[in-house]
Amino acid sequence: DAGVTQSPTHLIKTRGQQVTLRCSPKSGHDTVSWYQQALGQGPQFIFQYYEEEERQRGNFPDRFSGHQFPNYSSELNVNALLLGDSALYLCASSLPGFYGYTFGSGTRLTVV
Amino acid sequence: QQQVKQSPQSLIVQKGGISIINCAYENTAFDYFPWYQQFPGKGPALLIAIRPDVSEKKEGRFTISFNKSAKQFSLHIMDSQPGDSATYFCAASMRNSGYALNFGKGTSLLVTP
Numbered sequence: 001d002a003g004v005t006q007s008p009t010h011l012i013k014t015r016g017q018q019v020t021l022r023c024s025p026k027s028g029h030d031t032v033s034w035y036q037q038a039l040g041q042g043p044q045f046i047f048q049y050y051e052e053e054e055r056q057r058g059n060f061p062d063r064f065s066g067h068q069f070p071n072y073s074s075e076l077n078v079n080a081l082l083l084g085d086s087a088l089y090l091c092a093s094s095l096p097g098f099y100g101y102t103f104g105s106g107t108r109l110t111v112v
Numbered sequence: 113q114q115q116v117k118q119s120p121q122s123l124i125v126q127k128g129g130i131s132i133i134n135c136a137y138e139n140t141a142f143d144y145f146p147w148y149q150q151f152p153g154k155g156p157a158l159l160i161a162i163r164p165d166v167s168e169k170k171e172g173r174f175t176i177s178f179n180k181s182a183k184q185f186s187l188h189i190m191d192s193q194p195g196d197s198a199t200y201f202c203a204a205s206m207r208n209s210g211y212a213l214n215f216g217k218g219t220s221l222l223v224t225p
Contacts, residue, residue, distance in 0.1 A: 004155070033212065042118075042201050042215030043156065056210040090155050098211050100146060103155030 002027065004104035006091050012110045013081050021076040021107045025093030032074040033101065034066060035090040043090055049074055078109075086111045115139060116204050118216025125223050131189040133219045135202035138183065142204040144211060147176065147187045150199045150218075159200075160187075192223045 005024040013019050025032050031050045035043035045058035049068035063079045072093075078085055088108050092101040118135045125131045135145075143164055148156035162169045162176045162185065169176045175188040189196055199220050203213040 031210075033210075035213070040218075042203075042217050043213070045212045045214070048210050048212055050210070056212050058212065092155075092213075094211075100158050100161060101211075101213070103148075103157065105153065105155045 004091055004093050004102050006104040006107050008107060010108045012112060015081055015083060015111055017081050018079045021089050023074045023091030023104060025072050026102045028095060029093035030072050030096050031094045032068055033092045034076045037088040037090055081111045083111050115214040116202060116216045118202050118219060120219060122220040125192045127194060127223055127225050129192050131192045131221055132186060133200055134186045135216050136184045137204045141206045143207060144205045145185050146203050148201045156201060194223045194225055197221055197223050
């Protein structure tokens with residue numbers, strides 16, 4: 001049974017560009033959340049999607065946006081990239097009713 | 113601001129010893145407290161979690177102790193093994209925020225042979 005799948009695994013972008021990261025949740029999971037993990041820090045909550053809508057949002061600017069598709073997969077978009085956006089971006093999925101999260105291995109984004 | 117404070121930042125324990133990591137929180141609305149283990153290049157993996165109506169939960173060598181009045185909780189790893197060397201994160205969340213996780217800054221554990 002595949003867990004949470006994220007793509008790509010690594011990405012290098014130039015400051016000012018836009019990036020799209022993708023996540024396929026674990027089978028049977030309907031809720032997808034995104035986290036940003038800076039080097040040496042704990043993950044920070046970006047937002048959560050359920051039923052194709054953003055349900056919760058952390059303290060991130062509007063440059064960060066997302067989408068959830070009918071098959072529960074999700075995308076994270078970041079516009080106008082800053083050097084400070086360099087981080088590991090983690091996707092987490094959960095079952096209906098919430099029984100804890102399963103995290104993917106993340107996408108390492110480097111902004112140069 | 114950091115809603116969950118975790119200590120120590122790093123920890124070295126001999127094989128067979130007990131590893132103890134502590135966390136403190138302020139928001140009394142939190143009702144779910146998980147611990148995650150993260151290896152380099154991997155995402156966090158859920159180890160064990162507790163709700164505030166229970167003071168202790170044990171799963172194998174891992175135990176969470178929870179002190180609701182002090183707003184503190186801790187992870188004990190008994191009989192620590194070199195394979196336990198990883199970064200550990202405590203977190204707190206609540207139902208009315210969709211259980212969005214508020215993580216501590218992490219503890220880097222090294223278990224020496």
